[in-house]
Amino acid sequence: CVRKIAMASPRVLVGFGEAMIRYKPVDASVVEGEPALFLRSVGGDELNVCVAQSKLGRKTRWISALPTGPLGRVVAGSAVGVDCTDVVYVENADVGTFTVLPELKTVHYQRRNSAFAKHDPAVFDWTTLLSKNTWLHMTGITPMISEPAFQSWNKALTGAHRSNIPVSIDFNHRKQLGALDKLWNYVKPHLSHLQIMVLSLLSLQELADLEGVARPPSGTAESDPAWPQLMQTLRSKWNLQRLACCFKSVDQSGLQTRWSVLATESGTFSSHGTPILHRPADALGGGSAWMAGLLDAFMDAVVDALDLTAALRHADLLAALCQETSGDHSTVTRSQLSQVEERFGKNAIDLTLLGQDSEQETQIRSTLEHLNDAGVIAILRAKNADVAIERGLELAAMGCKALEVTTDTTDCVRVVDELQSKLPDSCILGVGTVMKAEQVPSFAALGVKFALSPIAPPGFIDACHNYGIVAVPAGFTSNELWSLHQQGARMIKLFPAHQYSPSLLKSVLSVGPLKNMNISPSGGIGPQTAQDWWAAGAKVLAMGSNLVGKDINFPTGSAEFLKARTDWETSGRKAAKELFERAASRSEKLRRGSPRSRFPFLLAFGLFFGN
Numbered sequence: 001c002v003r004k005i006a007m008a009s010p011r012v013l014v015g016f017g018e019a020m021i022r023y024k025p026v027d028a029s030v031v032e033g034e035p036a037l038f039l040r041s042v043g044g045d046e047l048n049v050c051v052a053q054s055k056l057g058r059k060t061r062w063i064s065a066l067p068t069g070p071l072g073r074v075v076a077g078s079a080v081g082v083d084c085t086d087v088v089y090v091e092n093a094d095v096g097t098f099t100v101l102p103e104l105k106t107v108h109y110q111r112r113n114s115a116f117a118k119h120d121p122a123v124f125d126w127t128t129l130l131s132k133n134t135w136l137h138m139t140g141i142t143p144m145i146s147e148p149a150f151q152s153w154n155k156a157l158t159g160a161h162r163s164n165i166p167v168s169i170d171f172n173h174r175k176q177l178g179a180l181d182k183l184w185n186y187v188k189p190h191l192s193h194l195q196i197m198v199l200s201l202l203s204l205q206e207l208a209d210l211e212g213v214a215r216p217p218s219g220t221a222e223s224d225p226a227w228p229q230l231m232q233t234l235r236s237k238w239n240l241q242r243l244a245c246c247f248k249s250v251d252q253s254g255l256q257t258r259w260s261v262l263a264t265e266s267g268t269f270s271s272h273g274t275p276i277l278h279r280p281a282d283a284l285g286g287g288s289a290w291m292a293g294l295l296d297a298f299m300d301a302v303v304d305a306l307d308l309t310a311a312l313r314h315a316d317l318l319a320a321l322c323q324e325t326s327g328d329h330s331t332v333t334r335s336q337l338s339q340v341e342e343r344f345g346k347n348a349i350d351l352t353l354l355g356q357d358s359e360q361e362t363q364i365r366s367t368l369e370h371l372n373d374a375g376v377i378a379i380l381r382a383k384n385a386d387v388a389i390e391r392g393l394e395l396a397a398m399g400c401k402a403l404e405v406t407t408d409t410t411d412c413v414r415v416v417d418e419l420q421s422k423l424p425d426s427c428i429l430g431v432g433t434v435m436k437a438e439q440v441p442s443f444a445a446l447g448v449k450f451a452l453s454p455i456a457p458p459g460f461i462d463a464c465h466n467y468g469i470v471a472v473p474a475g476f477t478s479n480e481l482w483s484l485h486q487q488g489a490r491m492i493k494l495f496p497a498h499q500y501s502p503s504l505l506k507s508v509l510s511v512g513p514l515k516n517m518n519i520s521p522s523g524g525i526g527p528q529t530a531q532d533w534w535a536a537g538a539k540v541l542a543m544g545s546n547l548v549g550k551d552i553n554f555p556t557g558s559a560e561f562l563k564a565r566t567d568w569e570t571s572g573r574k575a576a577k578e579l580f581e582r583a584a585s586r587s588e589k590l591r592r593g594s595p596r597s598r599f600p601f602l603l604a605f606g607l608f609f610g611n
Contacts, residue, residue: 011135011166011299013053013060016156017142018116018149019044019075020096020109022284022328038099042078043328045139045170048288049295052322052330054081055486056296056337061086063129065119067093072115078329080486088123090115109176117146124152126159135195135299136160137291139170143186144177150186161193168196170291173203180206192239195298198291199245201227208234222247228270231263241265244312246290246319247272254279255352258320260290260312271312278351280323289330293318313349317341320351333488335462342466363468367449368490368518370428371470371540373590374401375583376530377452377520378576379432379544382552384561385411391552392419396427398573399580404452404542406433416446430470432542437463444469452493452522452542456480461488472520476500478508481517491518491539498524502536509537527579534586547576 023038050060061083066072068089075095076084096111111117130136136156143150160167169190173183184207191197199207201222208215213233216226227245235243243263250256259275261268280286293315297306318337322330339361340349371377378400382388392403392415403423405416412431420429430450431443437459440451444467451464456473464471465488474493475481484492494500500521509515518539525533526546533541545553549572551564 010058011133012131013050013058013137013295013299014063014130014134015046015050015060015137016063016153017044017046017139018096018111018114018145019047019062019064019066019078020098020111020114021071021075022098022100024100024326025102039326041327041329042075043098043284045141045172045288045291046137047079047082048285048328048330049137049292050082051079052289052292052318052332053296055330055332056292056334057487058296058299059083061134063087063124065090065093065115065123067091067095067115071095080329081483086124086129088119090119093118111145114145117149119148119152121148121151121155124155126156127163130156130160130163130165132163132165134165135295136165136167137169137295138167139172140183140187141172141174141177144174144183154186157190157193161190166195167193168198168291168295169194170198170287171200171203172198172287173200173206181210184210188238194240194242196242196244196294197240198287199243201245201247204230204234204245211237213237222249223272228261228263228268231261232268235263244294246287246316256280256320258286258316260316262308262312264308269308269312271309271316274313274346274348276313276316276320276349276351278320278324280320282323282326284323285328285330286319286323288328289322289332290315290319292330314341317349320349324351331486333486335465335488338462339465360465360468363449364465364470364490367428367470371402371450371491371520372518373587374428375534375540375586376400376547376579377402377404377430377522377540377542378548379404379406379522379542380409380415380548380552381406381432381544382409382415384552384554384556385409385415387552387556387561388415389418389422391548393422394573395548395576395580396423398577399584400576401427401583402430402450402540403427404430404432404450407431407435407439408433413442413446416443416448420447434460436460440464440467440469450491452520454493454495456484474522478511478514481508481519482514485514485517491520493542494519494521494538496523497521497533502529502532502538505533505538506536527575530579530582547579549573549576 019042022041022043025036025038047062050062054060062079063086065088066075068091093115094113096114098107098109100107143153173180205215208230215230220226231243231245246260248256248258255277257275257277259272261270294311297311297314318332321332325331378395380388380392409415428449430448432452434451434453435457437457440463450470450472452472453460454474460473461471470490472491472493473484473489474495475484481492520540520542521533521538522542525543530541549568551561551568554561
């Protein structure tokens with residue numbers, strides 16, 4: 001029987017399958033027998049889908065088998081944001097590899113001794129691994145790898161059916177692994193239990209032939225309505241809830257047009273009217289990202305209320321954006337995905353136009369450049385609103401280029417509003433201590449350019465970016481910082497910085513891609529250590545009372561106020577002015593340097609998306 005599953009709460013995506021190490025030559029014009037430089041990456045459809053969903057902020061788990069040793073760790077380490085605690089490790093085994101050989105126009109697979117091919121199916125207890133809030137995704141690759149792989153795959157499907165766990169399968173027939181009819185015999189008994197099955201256009205034709213169903217002749221245009229009709233015929237024949245297929249056409253210039261079709265019990269839906277146009281940087285990874293995008297729409301929705309055409313377009317866009325960079329794993333965040341969807345609305349999306357920034361993106365990039373140029377954010381956390389306004393204007397006159405007013409400042413809105421109207425153009429204004437994403441719209445209405453938080457509130461990054469505000473959430477460990485970077489944070493607050501050190505930050509930023517993070521140390525640091533933090537790689541330093549003085553926290557005329565004001569006038573003002581002069585000198589040196597070294601956040605996705 002066909003079960004309709006209403007998904008009203010977030011599910012955890014569980015992917016089961018093999019991941020391999022891919023070697024692709026950097027230069028496609030490889031001469032056979034000559035040395036060549038290869039790019040190493042990790043790929044595997046189920047893992048790719050988990051990584052793509054993780055980048056969108058979803059919880060995902062990958063279940064697999066890897067060898068003990070360094071290569072197993074390489075694969076597991078690539079699964080950023082994915083829960084890999086259920087991966088088993090096998091002794092005396094290898095990682096499967098596939099090597100792109102452009103000179104032979106083929107891909108070479110080596111997986112016979114892989115840990116996944118050799119694993120013991122008994123190690124996976126699917127009753128425990130698949131809980132009620134999970135969604136299982138697998139492919140037709142897995143059961144063709146080996147007999148143990150088939151047994152685990154079949155047990156996972158059977159366990160999911162018994163527990164009423166929704167399942168999606170990307171048929172993904174690979175001729176190198178075996179005949180189509182063999183795979184079809186594995187998949188066919190499970191069809192009536194699936195939520196979604198995805199076919200390539202080639203597999204759609206081959207299965208129609210295998211099943212004795214008339215199909216359009218070879219050479220029929222991919223846009224021909226005969227293909228959706230065939231999908232609906234097969235879906236009905238197989239008692240399948242949903243059958244999906246992705247379509248692509250490429251013009252002479254290499255511009256690819258991507259759309260997809262979904263045949264369901266209630267009709268056939270297509271995104272052909274609003275396709276995605278792009279020029280892929282990498283031909284791989286798009287199918288996995290498409291699956292992740294479609295599941296992203298399905299997993300939280302009550303299916304009967306879902307806009308299926310919009311869901312297809314969502315998946316198409318994620319697939320195209322994934323292929324804007326090399327490697328199987330998507331690097332697209334929900335913020336980036338939403339920005340493109342909002343920019344183009346319900347129209348066709350041409351990714352070649354992404355270099356033409358949206359208004360929000362232009363503002364974000366301008367603010368990031370300004371903050372990097374400023375080098376220092378002066379934090380006004382005050383109990384005396386009038387003195388805070390006075391101090392902010394004084395700091396700007398000294399050369400301060402960025403001021404932050406914390407949300408716990410007395411009469412905060414008035415302080416922000418008055419400073420916004422009186423500050424010179426050389427000094428931009430932001431807010432700090434933002435604890436909820438819901439606070440962002442009200443401060444956006446006041447015209448702030450950036451927002452800092454001592455934590456990482458859910459939805460904070462997207463909320464800020466939707467208004468063209470630079471979001472600066474906080475992290476402390478390298479894992480926390482990298483996670484925020486992966487979620488789309490263009491600048492990250494290192495907090496509390498007084499428990500860190502410049503040398504430790506330098507070490508963190510020296511590790512591979514971590515150098516692309518834009519870090520703003522904050523909390524307990526002062527002018528005397530500024531040079532050390534800048535030298536360590538910090539972009540902008542956020543300083544409070546150690547820079548702006550403590551008199552802003554006391555009633556005017558009180559003994560505490562008078563003492564703090566004396567301290568400001570005798571030493572604080574001078575220290576602040578000297579800091580801004582050093583910041584200006586640093587800025588001048590940066591201007592003479594390479595813009596690429598100054599602004600790594602401008603480079604990704606053709607200058608449209610930040611890291």
